[in-house]
Amino acid sequence: MSSENGSGGGAAGDGPEQLALIRESVRKAKAPKAKPRTWRGAALAEHLPVARVVVDKGVLHLDRYFDYAVPRELDEQAQPGVRVRVRFGAGSRNVREGRREGGGLIDGFLVERVADSDYGGPLAAIAQVVSPEPVLDEELLGLARAVADRYAGSLADVLQLAIPPRHARAEGRPSPPAPAPPSAPEAGSWRRYARGPEFVAALAAGGAPRAVWTALPGPLWAEEIARAVRATLASGRGALVVVPAGRPAARVDAALRALLGEGQHALLTADAGPERRYREWLAVRRGAVRAVVGTRAAMFAPVRNLGLVVVWDDGDASHSDDNAPFPHVREVLELRASRDRCAFLLGSWGCTVEAAQLVESGWAVPVVADREQVRAAAPLVRTVGDGDLARDEAARAARLPSLAWQIARDGLKHGPVLVQVPRRGYVPRLACERCREPARCRHCAGPLEARGAGALVCGWCGRDEAAWHCPECGGFRLRAQVVGARRTAEELGRAFPAVPVRTSGREQVLDTVGGAPALVVSTPGAEPVAEGGYAAALLLDGWAMLGRPDLRAGEDALRRWIGAAALVRDQGAGGTVVVVAEPTLRPVQALVRWDPVGHAVRELSERAELGFPPVSRMASVTGTPEALTELLAQAELPSDAEILGPVPVPATDPGRPRRPGDAPPGEHWERALVRVPPGSGAALARALKTAQAARMARGVAAQQAVRVRIDPADIG
Incomplete structure (x- = not known):
């Protein structure tokens, strides 16, 4: 029995199958191993x-x-x-x-x-x-791709x-743990608006309401944004606020600190410097903070579990990026609201045509105050027209109408007075001498320009206009609009020798001024906030803004006027605003009634009739005549596309910075506008991007490059 059990045949239990497995394992061990790739x-x-x-x-x-x-x-x-x-x-x-x-x-x-x-x-x-x-991450990559496709960019x-430059020292610092969500806030001053308390409650409950908010004048707008952010954080989600400049960012930052405490939000502005900005951005990316306030680049901030996006003052030109592919904050945040299914809040003292379109389309609901609240919060607005100026000896002597002089003198008894002066350099456009209606082309409704010996040419389609007459009043005579103010601070100093005069503008922008009597001369957008509000405001040379050769001239003038007037005390406290512009014009009447929404709704209706943006989508294509012709011929444009032009574009003057749309010094460039109806915007962007890519792949020379801009801010 013992010999049968295998004392001479190997280990107990070894059979033919087991021996075969052993031999195979030995063979594999001796075989050379496969080399790694x-x-x-x-x-x-x-x-x-x-x-x-x-x-x-x-x-x-x-x-x-x-x-x-x-x-x-x-x-x-x-x-x-x-x-x-x-x-x-x-x-x-x-x-x-x-x-x-x-x-x-x-x-x-x-x-x-x-x-x-x-x-x-x-x-x-x-x-x-x-x-x-x-x-x-995947979310930011998807957003960047969507933005590139919308704007025909890369x-x-x-x-x-979207991603700030790396700073190694900032990466080496660990981010603190994310703070616990705060409690839901009370509605506070949101009670002044219809649907205001409901909007805040919906945010706190985890909802995703979309609203266009017309803020009442005064300083409470920053606190109201902070309450909306806190309500969103209370629901366990993140919030993103984008403002046009560092000064409003600082005000929202201060309001968030007061309402949330330290460590609950990040401030993303260029003023912070590269290391701090990158450190704050990393804290957002790592989830250490869930709320962000910042300027334009913050629109891409990688906020975790985004629940609310806010854009303040969407009509400000700073919201449109100066670098390719030139995205606009409002459009990017609309994309984020749709992609992330989060709440959307567009707020301003005024109202853009795009904001009115969001409401009219049903994409967003209006959050506005009733007329009684508006009248109580707004200052008294008075006007001085051209007829008054012509009869006013004081205005001819010092460019300060008697009414404005009187209001300024009375206001200085109670506090500072703001004087808004348009920037220099606006190019005049033509208007009817009798009723001041802008002169437009009969074919495409583009602005008419004077060239040569009295010849009129459309700035969009290039057609000559030999027999223009005003469609409003039938007049045949044209006039150029007034261009900027001159030496305003010096003139006011002579008119009020005992009062200090301070200036805020390109060279030095003041953030705040005290409540003592003073004259504060400011360019639009650089108005400092006065302690306790301004006693009065003078809005000089209204034609300098209304006369710009731009589709948005009236809308932008009203926005700038309201932005300055919103810093003035309410009329119950004696606050008064004087605007020097023709009283019958629509933007002036909208300011007098403090009705920016009504103005935007009417503008939207007229643009729909004329096929203007934002009802239509437009692309500006600029380059040398040969390159422009080649690109438009190769682009497979939508069948409903309409090409306006091309027309010559001005060249940059030697020694001056190049403005968007200008040709390089010494070169002849032309511009064409491609217009498509609603629904064809994506096809237009795709066609132009494909044609541009094909030309670049062939290695076209730099001087034959063509600049494509989707939805340009300035189309003349």
Whole structure:
């Protein structure tokens, strides 16, 4: 029995099957092991060895991802969202370009890791992981792509606007843990508005209301925004507030500190400096804070679990970015509200046509005060027209009408007086001499310009107008509008020699002034806040703003007037505003009645009849005549697209900064406007982007470049 049990045949229990398994294991152990995947002798990551990278090249024909190999030593650091450096350009080998190694290093973002590439040849490897800090997540990437497509731009350009430059010292500092959500606030001064308390309650309950809010004049707007933010935080969600400049950002920042305490929000402005701004941005990205207030670039802030987006004063030009692809804060926050299904609040003392359209379309509801509340909060508004100026000896002598002089003298007995003076340099446009209705083209309703010996030419479509007459009053004579103010501070100093005169403008912008009697001369948008409010305000040379050659001249003039008048005490406290402009004009009447919403609604109705934005979508295409013709011929524009022009654009004067839309010095450029009806805006942007990319891929010379801008702020 013992011999049968295998004392000479191996271990007990070994049968034929077991012996076969042993032999196979020995064979595998002796066989040479498979070599890991390598690139030029360097081992690649075993898991997901291919990285998809968006490179920092803002050109349209390279607006896609590029595949790179992930070396094993970078496997742990090369995670989605980090900054990397890769070889790109002449000689760079990757799945999309197929060029040999040797290109220069360029920055980029690692978007994702995949198992394989659809390119059959060898891939260039990631040269460096700049930082292991992930700064680009899927949500921000999707938003950036949506913005790039809407504005016919590149993803890389949008990411440059969305993600601030890296600062290594800021990355090394850990962010504190996120604070506990605050309790829901009371409605407070939101009770002054119809639907105001309901809006705050909906935010606290986790809802996503969309509102266009016409704020009452006075200083409470910042506190009201802070209450909406606190209500959102109380629901466990985040909030984002974007304002046009650093001064209003500081006011909302102070209101949030008072209502929330320290550590509950981040302030993202350029004034903070690169290190602090990046540190605050990282705190938001890491989830350490859930509320943000900032200027334009903050529209992309990566707020976790976003519950509310707020834009204040959307008509301010600062909300439109000066860098490609020129996104506007209002449009980006509308995209975020739709993508993230969060609440949306557009607030201002005035009302833009775009805001009125949001209400008319049903996308948002109005949050406004009743007429009794408006009358109680607003100052008294009085007007001085051209006829009064012509008969006024004081106005001819010192550019200060007698009524304005009297109001200023009375106001100085009780506090400071604000004097708003339009900036210099507005180009006059033509209007009817009798009724002041702007002169427009009969074919496309563009502004008429005087060229040569009295010839009239449309600034949009370029057609000559030989027999113009005013459609409102039948007049045949034209006049140029008044251009800016001169030496206002000096003249006021002579008129009121015993009163201090302070100025706020381009050279020095004042944030606040005291409550003592003083004359404060300011350009539009630079008005400081007075302690206790201004006793009076003088809005001089109204024609300088109403006469701008711009579709938004009336809307913008009213917005600037209301912005200054909102800093004046209410009429119950004696606050008075004098506006020097023709009393019969629509913007002036809207100011007198303090009815910016009514003005915006009527403007929207007229633009709908004429096919103007925002009812239509427009693209401005500017370049040399040859390049412009080539692009428009190649672009597969929507069938309902209408091309206006081209017309010549002014060249930049030597020694002066180049303005948007100007041609380079010494060059002849033209501009065409492409207009499409509602629903075709995306197709228009896609067609122009595709045509631009095709031209760039062929390597067109820099002097043959064409500038494309979707929904330009200034179309003349």
